[in-house]
Amino acid sequence: MSATHVPEGDSGSRDLRIAVLGKGAIGGPVAAAIKAGHVTGARLVAVVDSQGVTTPDDSPISLGELNRRADLVVEAAGQKVLAEIGPRVIAEGLDLLVLSIGAMADENLRRTLSSGPGRLYLSTGAIGGLDLLRAVADAGTLEQVTIATTKQPRTLLQDWMDDEQRAAILDSSGRTEVLRSTPQRVATAFPKSANVAMAVATAADDSAKVEAVVYADPTCTVTTHELSVRSSTGNYWFQIKNLPSPDNPATSSLVPFAVLRALQDLAGRRETLI
Ligand SMILES: NC(=O)c1ccc[n+]([C@@H]2O[C@H](COP(=O)([O-])OP(=O)(O)OC[C@H]3O[C@@H](n4cnc5c(N)ncnc54)[C@H](O)[C@@H]3O)[C@@H](O)[C@H]2O)c1
Known part of the structure; x- marks a missing residue:
């Protein structure tokens, strides 16, 4: 139906x-x-x-x-x-x-x-720019996409992390790279925080051209997504700064x-x- x-x-x-x-x-x-x-x-x-x-x-x-x-x-x-x-x-x-x-x-x-x-x-x-990315993908001109997400350290802690990894995230004093990989691996590693990585991979229609990065930053008061698109029809950069939901800091209120x-x-x- x-x-x-x-x-x-x-x-x-x-x-x-x-x-x-x-x-x-x-x-x-x-x-x-x-x-x-x-x-x-x-x-x-x-x-x-x-x-x-x-x-x-x-x-x-x-x-x-x-x-x-x-x-x-x-x-x-x-x-x-x-x-x-x-x-x-x-x-x-x-x-x-x-x-x-x-x-x-x-x-x-x-x-x-x-x-x-x-x-x-x-x-x-939580993310914008996907309409344009889809058009670039359909034009066949897409070369490379990076989706970088920066979140509060505590929202990135996962059950699979050992004590050392958890401490490295919690003790970070500035923006610290936690994982840089395929959108599939990043979305699997951070099931509540990296939905945007798979949204971007879907819009790009070719995961091999997409790199996803997750950063922890204790100073960030907003969740930041930076989407960079390189193509032979143009280069695009979107920055999205979302306020977290008061009910769930891993989710943006929008x-x-x-x-x-x-x-x-x-x-x-x-x-x-x-
Ligand atoms: N696509 C995006 O941009 C985006 C953005 C933010 C969050 N999300 C995802 O959306 C989902 C929901 O996010 P949220 O912030 O509302 O989560 P939340 O933790 O606030 O709410 C989850 C809800 O699911 C319910 N639930 C748990 N088990 C259930 C079951 N067996 N059957 C039915 N309901 C059950 C819980 O009771 C709770 O009400 C998460 O997977 C999150 O990662 C996606």
Whole structure:
């Protein structure tokens, strides 16, 4: 079922029926805004968190019921949940808007989620410039891309790090390189902090031309993404400085608004930038 499909027997309602997976820094405000009617032509039908699935009037329903209640699921619950629930959502013909794009580093998962019949949408989330990068990639003129992300040290600590690595990050006195690698490796190493690396790799359509870098900086009060694009049709440099969400310092506070913008487009905005 595509996002603009009108379900048979749905009394002519053309509303895009949305379920939100995750109730955190992104899912919480997104669900609240849809429920409050801020996305014209869309309706909140369920919110899913680790406790279960509830309708907007707080009635519990089963995950299986989403199939007939929703047209589109917004995933804002993390890579693990996406890998568990995403394939079923797509296989049942619901569309899926993914926030945890870092999970696209797993080629098998990506193939499954792209194989329909539901459509897979990847949120542009915390970063800009992807429209231009896609055009450069399609022009066939792309030479090299670097996406460098600088974050507060404590947001970069990971379970796989040993004490020495953790101390090196926490004790950094200025901007310190933590990892420079392929977007896949960086997104896998920092599952909550490097979604943008896979967003850039997706827009570039050729991971071999993309280098991702993660820096820790105790002096940074904002999360910084620097996107440098070298091509034979032009050179581009974007710097994005995002304030962290008060609910989750690993997430930028702007992200829910990027999601709501996308949902408004999918719900049939009459004029849009594409
Ligand atoms: N694409 C981007 O630019 C971008 C930007 C920021 C964050 N993200 C990603 O978006 C995701 C959500 O970020 P956030 O800041 O809202 O996280 P968060 O930790 O604030 O919220 C996660 C939510 O998921 C819920 N959850 C946990 N297990 C669940 C389960 N089994 N089923 C359903 N829900 C479950 C939690 O209860 C919580 O409400 C993360 O993966 C994050 O890395 C992407």
